Amino acid sequence: MTTLLLTGATGAVGQPLLAALLRSRRFGRVIVPVRGDAARRARQMRGALAAEEVDTGPLVTVAADLADPAADLASWPAADVVVHAAACTRFRAPAAELAAINVGATARLLAWAGALPRRPRFVHLSTLCVAGCRTGVVPEEPLRPAPAFINAYEHSKWEAEQLVFGSDLRPEIVRLGIVAGRESDGRIPRPGALHAALRWMRRGLLPLVPGEPATGVDLISTDLVARFVDRLLAVAPEPHRLCHLTAGPARLSIAELIALGAGVFAAADPAWRTRQILPPVVAPRTAFAAFRRSIEQSRDLLFNQVLASADAFLPMLLHPKVFATGRAESAWGGPLPWPEPRTFAARVLGASLDAADGRAGSAEEAA
C-alpha cells in the first residue's frame, strides 16, 4: 500500500489536488497534516470531498503546524510520496511569517522525510514568482544567483527552492503560474492577490496597472495543477526535475485580460456597460511610480490599501518574461492540457463579481 503525505490540503491548490489524488486511487493512504482545530478542519475537509463524491476512505488527518519549530513530526506515519503544497501565498504577509511558513516549514518537512527509513519521493510545489524581476526566457532550472524580488513572498519561495535543491532527497519541483480558479466556473477556494486586484477593478477603484500592454499573464487553473501532479506521480521519478506550469503559448496579455474583464463587468453592471467606469490604464514604469508616490503622499487609507494590494501583485507585470515548459510537457507526454485562455479567464473574472451580482451566463457571453 502506497502512502502519500500532502501538505497544504486546505489551500487553493491543495483542495483540488487532494480530490484529484484521492480519485486516482493510486494511494492506499493519504496523510494530510492540518493546523489549528484539526478535528473541525478534518470534518470540513471530509464534508467538502464527500460533496464532490470523492471517496475519503484513504484520508488520514494529523494535527500539526509545520511552521511551528516545535511541531512534533516524529509521530507522523511514514510516507512513500510527499507532495509539499503548503505555503503562505499572501504577498503582503510579514516577511517573518512568509519565512516561517515557506522556508521554515519546508526545511522541517525535508528533515522529516530525510529521516524516514525509506526515503520518499518528494515533490515541491513552487511558483513562477521565484523568477522575481528577471526578464526574458526563464528555463526550467534552478535560478542562481537570486534575482531581485518584488516582494518577500517571492524571496521566501526562492529560498525554499534552494533548500529543496540542496536536499539529498533529490526532490522534484513544479513551479506554478498564478492559480486563478477552477476551469468549470472560475471559482477558487482561497482568493489571492489576483482576485483582490480584480475586485478593486470591478468596483472602479483600480485606476492604473503597471506594465506594458503586451506583457503576458500566466493564469493557470487548479485543474491543470491537479492533473499535472497526478500525472507526474504516475511516471517514474526524475531527480531534481523542474517543471513550469504556465498558461501556455496562448496566454493572454495584461491588456487582453483587462479588456476581457471590462466585457465581463459590462455584462453585469450598467456603469461598466455605459463606460461610466473605465478599465484601468496600463501605465509605464515611471508613470506608475509617480502614481504610487502621489497615493502614498495623500495617506488616503482606501487608496493606499488598493495600492498595497495591487503593489504586491501587479509590479510583476513590469518584468515581462516567458517560462520554458519543455520539461513539463515531457513529463506530461505532450502539450499540457491548457484550457482555452479567454474562456477560462472570463470564468475567473465572472467568479470575481460580487455574489450579489449573481449572473451565471455573463462571463460566457463576454468570452
Added chain:
Amino acid sequence: MSTPNSIGLSGVAAVLPPQRHSLAELADRRRLRSDAAVLADLGYTAAHLADPDHDAAWLARSAAAAALSDAGLAAESIDAVIWAGALPDSHVRPVPGDPLLARFAYSASWLQHELGLHRASVHGVAQQGCGGMFSALRMAHALLAAEPDLQHVLCVGVDVLPADAPREILYTLISDAAAGVVVSRRSPRDRWLGFHQVSKGYYWDVPARQNEIIASYFPTSRLVITELLARHGLTPADIDCIVPTGIGAGSWDVLTQLCGLDPARLHRGRAFGHTIAADSFLHLADLRAAGALRPGARVLLFTYGFGSSWCGLLLDH
C-alpha cells in the same frame, strides 16, 4: 467673413485675492482636513483667501476688466456675457430685502451693470464644478459660430468658498479666485482648435462616490485627451505646452505620461493651490504676459469638474 477657425481667446486674465495663508496658518485655523504635512508633500504651500475687501464681486470685476484690457476692448464691444460658477452661491449677490426675491439677484446681471456691458446678453453656466470656465468658453465659441452678428463674448468665472469652509477638497488645497476670458470672432492668438468634454452622471453624488471619483480621474482624463487629439488629427508630440490646473503636481506627471505627452512641455508655473475655475487661466495669462509661447504653438488645457465632467481645450497660440 470670419471662419470658426479664427475664433480665439483675445483676452485672458485671472485674479487671486491678496491674502495668502500658509498651510500652517490654515491648520491653526482648522481649515484643513488632512495634516498640513500631507498637503505639503502633495506640492501645496499656501492658499489665497477672499476677504471683505476682496470678495467674489471684487474678484469677478477685476478679472473681467483685466480680460477686456488684455483684449484691448471697451465694455460696449461685448456682445454676450457668460458667468460661470461651481457653487450655487456664486450665481447670486448677497443683497438685503425679501429673501426669496434676493435669490434672483444674479451675479452676471450685476457684472453687466457694474462694467457697463450694456450691449451684452447675459447667460450663466453652473453645475460644472471646476470645469465651469471651460464650459463657458465652449458656449462662447458656439455662440460666435452660430450667430454671425456677434463679435466678442466675455466669460467670467468666480468661486469663493464660504468663510468658515475647509480649504481642502479630496486632498486638494482650494484658493479663491476669478478668471476672465474674452472669446472673439477674430482673435490674433490662442485660436480655437478643438474642445472635448465627457460627462459621467454616475459620479453625481460626490460624497458617496468620492473614492470612485478619485479612481476614475486618470482613465477618463486619458480618454478625453487622447480622443481630443485624435479628433483633430494631432499626436501627443504635436502639443507644445500643457497648461495644468492647480491639483496635485504629481498627478500631472502621471497624466502626461499616460497620454504620451512630453512631461517637459508641462507648464510648471507659480503655486496658488487649486482655484476651482481660474487655474488654467492664471497660468495661461502668465504665459501670454511672459511671451513664453511661440506663435502657432499648440496649447492643451485640461480640467476635471465635479458632476462629473472632464474637459480638454486645444488652442493655437
